[in-house]
Amino acid sequence: MNNFQFYSPTEFIFGRETENKAGHYVKKHGGSSVLLHFGGGSAVKSGLLGRVKASLEAEGIAYTELGGVKPNPRDTLVYKGIDICRENNIDFILAVGGGSVIDSAKAIAMGVPYDGDFWDFYSGKDPEAALPVATVLTIAAAGSEGSGDSVITKEEGGLKRGAGSDLIRPRFSILNPELTCTLPAYQTACGATDIMAHVFERYFTNTTEVEITDRLCEAVLMTMIKETPRVIADPANYDARANIMWAGMVAHNNIVGVGREQDWNSHGIEHELSALYDCAHGAGLAVIMPAWMEFVYKHDIMRFAQAATRIWGCKMDFAAPENTAREGIIRFRRFLRDIGMPLTFDELGAKTDDIPALVDKFGLGDGRTGGFVKLSSEDIASIYRIAADPKLI
Amino acid sequence: MNNFQFYSPTEFIFGRETENKAGHYVKKHGGSSVLLHFGGGSAVKSGLLGRVKASLEAEGIAYTELGGVKPNPRDTLVYKGIDICRENNIDFILAVGGGSVIDSAKAIAMGVPYDGDFWDFYSGKDPEAALPVATVLTIAAAGSEGSGDSVITKEEGGLKRGAGSDLIRPRFSILNPELTCTLPAYQTACGATDIMAHVFERYFTNTTEVEITDRLCEAVLMTMIKETPRVIADPANYDARANIMWAGMVAHNNIVGVGREQDWNSHGIEHELSALYDCAHGAGLAVIMPAWMEFVYKHDIMRFAQAATRIWGCKMDFAAPENTAREGIIRFRRFLRDIGMPLTFDELGAKTDDIPALVDKFGLGDGRTGGFVKLSSEDIASIYRIAADPKLI
Numbered sequence: 001m002n003n004f005q006f007y008s009p010t011e012f013i014f015g016r017e018t019e020n021k022a023g024h025y026v027k028k029h030g031g032s033s034v035l036l037h038f039g040g041g042s043a044v045k046s047g048l049l050g051r052v053k054a055s056l057e058a059e060g061i062a063y064t065e066l067g068g069v070k071p072n073p074r075d076t077l078v079y080k081g082i083d084i085c086r087e088n089n090i091d092f093i094l095a096v097g098g099g100s101v102i103d104s105a106k107a108i109a110m111g112v113p114y115d116g117d118f119w120d121f122y123s124g125k126d127p128e129a130a131l132p133v134a135t136v137l138t139i140a141a142a143g144s145e146g147s148g149d150s151v152i153t154k155e156e157g158g159l160k161r162g163a164g165s166d167l168i169r170p171r172f173s174i175l176n177p178e179l180t181c182t183l184p185a186y187q188t189a190c191g192a193t194d195i196m197a198h199v200f201e202r203y204f205t206n207t208t209e210v211e212i213t214d215r216l217c218e219a220v221l222m223t224m225i226k227e228t229p230r231v232i233a234d235p236a237n238y239d240a241r242a243n244i245m246w247a248g249m250v251a252h253n254n255i256v257g258v259g260r261e262q263d264w265n266s267h268g269i270e271h272e273l274s275a276l277y278d279c280a281h282g283a284g285l286a287v288i289m290p291a292w293m294e295f296v297y298k299h300d301i302m303r304f305a306q307a308a309t310r311i312w313g314c315k316m317d318f319a320a321p322e323n324t325a326r327e328g329i330i331r332f333r334r335f336l337r338d339i340g341m342p343l344t345f346d347e348l349g350a351k352t353d354d355i356p357a358l359v360d361k362f363g364l365g366d367g368r369t370g371g372f373v374k375l376s377s378e379d380i381a382s383i384y385r386i387a388a389d390p391k392l393i
Numbered sequence: 394m395n396n397f398q399f400y401s402p403t404e405f406i407f408g409r410e411t412e413n414k415a416g417h418y419v420k421k422h423g424g425s426s427v428l429l430h431f432g433g434g435s436a437v438k439s440g441l442l443g444r445v446k447a448s449l450e451a452e453g454i455a456y457t458e459l460g461g462v463k464p465n466p467r468d469t470l471v472y473k474g475i476d477i478c479r480e481n482n483i484d485f486i487l488a489v490g491g492g493s494v495i496d497s498a499k500a501i502a503m504g505v506p507y508d509g510d511f512w513d514f515y516s517g518k519d520p521e522a523a524l525p526v527a528t529v530l531t532i533a534a535a536g537s538e539g540s541g542d543s544v545i546t547k548e549e550g551g552l553k554r555g556a557g558s559d560l561i562r563p564r565f566s567i568l569n570p571e572l573t574c575t576l577p578a579y580q581t582a583c584g585a586t587d588i589m590a591h592v593f594e595r596y597f598t599n600t601t602e603v604e605i606t607d608r609l610c611e612a613v614l615m616t617m618i619k620e621t622p623r624v625i626a627d628p629a630n631y632d633a634r635a636n637i638m639w640a641g642m643v644a645h646n647n648i649v650g651v652g653r654e655q656d657w658n659s660h661g662i663e664h665e666l667s668a669l670y671d672c673a674h675g676a677g678l679a680v681i682m683p684a685w686m687e688f689v690y691k692h693d694i695m696r697f698a699q700a701a702t703r704i705w706g707c708k709m710d711f712a713a714p715e716n717t718a719r720e721g722i723i724r725f726r727r728f729l730r731d732i733g734m735p736l737t738f739d740e741l742g743a744k745t746d747d748i749p750a751l752v753d754k755f756g757l758g759d760g761r762t763g764g765f766v767k768l769s770s771e772d773i774a775s776i777y778r779i780a781a782d783p784k785l786i
Contacts, residue, residue: 001635003408008401014652015396209632212616212640219608226604239602242394246652247605255648259407259639 001209001259008253010146011172014246016238018176019136022052022094023059029132029171031092034063035085037105038096039070043138048179052096052136064088069097072153072160072274072281073104078118081108085131095135095170099142099194099281102135106150106168109133122152122161130167136174139183140245141191141282143198143252145173153275158361160275175249177241185232189339190282192228195248196221197285201264202257204296204303204372214306216256221311223247225335232339265370266292269380272358279348286341287348291387293329296373301325329392345388355384394602394652401646403539404565407639409631411569412529415445415487416452422525422564424485427456428478430498431489432463436531441572445489445529457481462490465546465553465667465674466497471511474501478524488528492535492587492674495528499543499561502526515545515554523560529567532576533638534584534675536591536645538566546668551754553668568642570634578625582732583675585621588641589614590678594657595650597689597696597765607699609649614704616640618728625732658763659685662773665751666743679734680741684780686722689766694718722785738781748777 011029013021026034034056036049043049044067056063066081084090085108095105109131111118121127137145144150148169153160180188203217223243230240250256269292270284277284297304305321308314308328317323333343342348359381368374375383404422406414419427427449429442436442437460449456459474477483478501488498502524504511514520530538537543541562546553573581596610616636623633643649662685663677670677690697698714701707701721710716726736735741752774761767768776 001408001632001639003411004405006405006407007403009404010400011402012397012399014399015394018396209636211619212613212636212643215612215616216609216643219612220605223605223608239394242652243602243605246394250605250609250648255643259635 002207002261004258006254006258007166008146008169008255010170010253012146012175012249013172014175016176016178018174019048019051019179020055022136022174023055023057023061025172025174026056026061026092026094026134027059029092029134031094031132032061033089033091034061035081035088035090035093035108036063036065036096037069037081037093037101037108038065038067039098039101040067043096046182048136048138049096052094064090069101069104071100072278073100073107074153074155075119076155078104078107078111078152082111082118085112091131093131093133095133096138098137098139099144102133102142102144102170103150103152105133105135106144107152107163109168110163110165119154121163121165127165127167130165132171133168134172135170137245138179139187139191140180140241140248141194143195143248145170145175146249146253151271158275160271173249175245177238177245180241180245181236181238183235185235185340187280188231188235189228189341190280191248192224192244192339193282193286193336193341195244195251196224197266197289198251199256200289201267202260202262203307204263204300205260206300206372207260210260213256213258213260218310220247220251220256225311228339261371263370263372265375268362268369269383272361273348273350275361276354276358277348277350283342283348286336287343287345287350287387288383290329290333290336290343290392291383291390293332294386294390294392295379295383297325297329298322299373304328326392333390333393343393344390352385352388355381358384395600395654397651399647399651400559401539401562401648403563403646405539405568405642406565407568409569409571411567412441412444412572413448415529415567416448416450416454418565418567419449419454419485419487419527420452422485422527424487424525425454426482426484427454428474428481428483428486428501429456429458429489430462430474430486430494430501431458431460432491432494433460436489439575441529441531442489445487457483462494462497464493465671466493467546467548468512469548471497471500471504471545475504475511478505484524486524486526488526489531491530491532492537495526495535495537495563496543496545498526498528499537500545500556502561503556503558512547514556514558520558520560523558525564526561527565528563530638531572532580532584533573533634533641534587536588536641538563538568539642539646544664551668553664566642568638570631570638573634573638574629574631576628578628578733580673581624581628582621582734583673584641585617585637585732586675586679586729586734588637588644589617590659590682591644592649593682594660595653595655596700597656597693598653599693599765600653603653606649606651606653611703613640613644613649618704621732654764656763656765658768661755661762662776665754666741668754669747669751670741670743672741676735676741679729680736680738680743680780681776683722683726683729683736683785684776684783686725687779687783687785688772688776690718690722691715692766697721719785726783726786736786737783745778745781748774751777
């Protein structure tokens with residue numbers, strides 16, 4: 001196990017009707033003038049935004065609204081949010097929505113006290129300060145409600161990049177599974193895929209002697225394998241939604257990933273797809289992550305065999321562990337297909353002809369990247385080609 | 394799943410040589426005048442206390458020492474600590490030691506800003522303020538390094554009681570597994586038993602639809618089952634120590650227990666043993682917890698069968714699940730015996746004749762207590778009697 005630091009100071013308030021406590025928790029965490037940040041019309045139409053506003057008003061907390069966050073949130077709205085915060089002396093940002101809204105809120109939070117361009121933080125610079133951020137979560141997926149991460153897309157050129165800092169870990173996050181019971185099956189499945197991908201990015205590692213985090217990763221994955229088909233079949237199943245919602249947080253606040261080298265190439269390779277085609281991140285991951293597995297599994301067959309047996313319940317082929325490793329990848333793809341995810345470039349609407357452009361946009365040049373297997377640009381092209389025509393399916 | 398709040402704001406610094414960063418983190422978390430709280434001579438002799446002091450001095454942080462914490466920490470030293478803090482304008486308490494030292498530090502932290510008797514907090518009162526507490530952990534066991542709990546024993550009469558508040562969750566905890574590599578096998582096994590008991594107290598629940606926390610509980614338990622025999626056989630095994638140390642935190646900061654009714658009767662019933670005989674808490678749990686299981690398993694045979702199959706790897710007896718449930722309890726006792734724990738009153742040095750006094754001290758009277766099964770005084774007597782003469786062994 002490697003040395004590590006772990007810090008997850010977010011206060012989580014989980015369960016039915018908890019959005020009505022938003023005002024109470026803003027006050028508890030020191031907010032007095034709030035930017036209320038949200039996405040499209042669903043938070044308004046469902047009445048959620050109204051309940052959150054009523055809760056702020058009941059505590060005498062002022063707020064300014066900024067809606068319009070889109071999936072794959074853009075830098076343009078972040079700049080606008082920074083201006084609004086400065087003009088209105090905002091001291092607290094409350095994101096009501098999913099990962100895109102929360103990531104946009106985090107970007108604004110870092111940008112407000114910073115003299116330069118907030119994009120610096122998405123180009124490798126560490127922030128020194130940020131406004132406090134909190135969330136009312138509406139979809140189990142990105143894990144942004146408990147993480148110190150944010151991903152933003154540059155409108156011009158479609159560059160999609162991430163930033164990370166403990167300063168943008170939410171002060172509190174309200175998680176009410178009821179809010180997710182009306183999500184369409186496709187979005188639900190995209191979220192579930194993202195959650196599982198967050199765990200797999202940590203699970204495939206070269207760090208040895210990490211039994212505790214291996215087992216915790218497997219715990220989250222087995223939960224997702226049990227609960228996701230339940231909510232696809234029965235969207236209003238509160239308990240299955242609740243298990244998925246908490247699993248989504250656990251998957252990404254890094255409690256399952258500490259002390260080990262992590263990979264994250266699947267996320268990077270996928271980001272180019274959602275940036276180019278504006279597809280859902282989870283759908284892109286369903287196409288890319290098994291393709292990545294198909295490309296790298298020979299690097300550590302026993303780790304893939306462990307995943308297959310412990311997570312997917314495959315029987316270990318002791319004479320040929322490679323068969324077990326391959327079976328685990330096949331089972332993952334079957335699971336994704338069963339919950340309605342695309343598995344190939346075709347099914348996603350991506351084009352094989354775009355592969356050179358995707359690799360070019362990835363921008364690795366002659367370098368290598370990743371934790372489990374260090375990939376070259378040519379390797380990334382191979383993974384896109386596998387995604388176009390997978391074998392272990 | 395039940396509604397819940399989860400808040401674990403402790404910053405964890407984990408790995409080799411991390412105690413040398415104590416001064417840095419005290420400063421980061423706002424401390425300027427520290428009470429350095431510790432136990433017996435081992436922290437001094439090993440050089441650990443010296444390294445922590447050097448680290449404080451390097452940051453220009455003043456400190457006052459208070460050693461002498463004993464296992465099952467006493468109220469008398471807490472009163473002394475409160476006086477010292479007030480006399481020296483202490484603003485931060487750094488506990489260097491195991492659960493007893495940390496629990497004593499937490500009691501002092503609540504006592505300093507309080508006008509009344511600190512024991513009020515161990516009699517059900519909620520504190521409104523507390524000095525910040527941090528830890529340098531020397532044994533994986535109590536989980537106090539990541540919890541909001543503290544247990545103190547009243548010198549007069551041997552009353553052992555707990556307090557809990559988010560205010561006493563440590564600001565930071567330094568976990569260096571190297572510090573545990575010199576622990577005797579018996580203490581190591583006691584710690585491991587305590588860790589496993591913290592999980593079982595949460596695992597046996599009447600709350601349904603808690604797959605995520607079930608799986609997380611099982612993850613910690615399977616890790617302990619793998620790693621504990623390794624450190625008993627090879628005490629200086631850093632990696633096995635590291636897995637156990639992090640498992641010990643995860644077992645008790647409540648990430649594996651949220652959203653579900655918990656039990657905690659085994660802890661309560663054991664507390665009377667360690668208060669009367671001054672035995673190690675973990676050794677008492679090794680005697681009591683399987684006895685409690687033997688008494689209650691018929692309340693939910695399928696949950697015990699699930700534990701047996703998922704945690705202990707027993708084959709499910711579909712024709713007679715009760716056999717599987719019983720097999721799980723037997724496997725737990727065999728595991729405890731293999732790591733050197735006592736299993737019976739005799740082996741612990743407890744006396745059957747004392748059972749009426751133990752039940753009397755428990756103080757339940759005609760009431761009932763617990764989560765999974767609500768026990769009467771007579772039930773508790775039965776559990777002590779099973780502990781004296783277990784059948785599933």
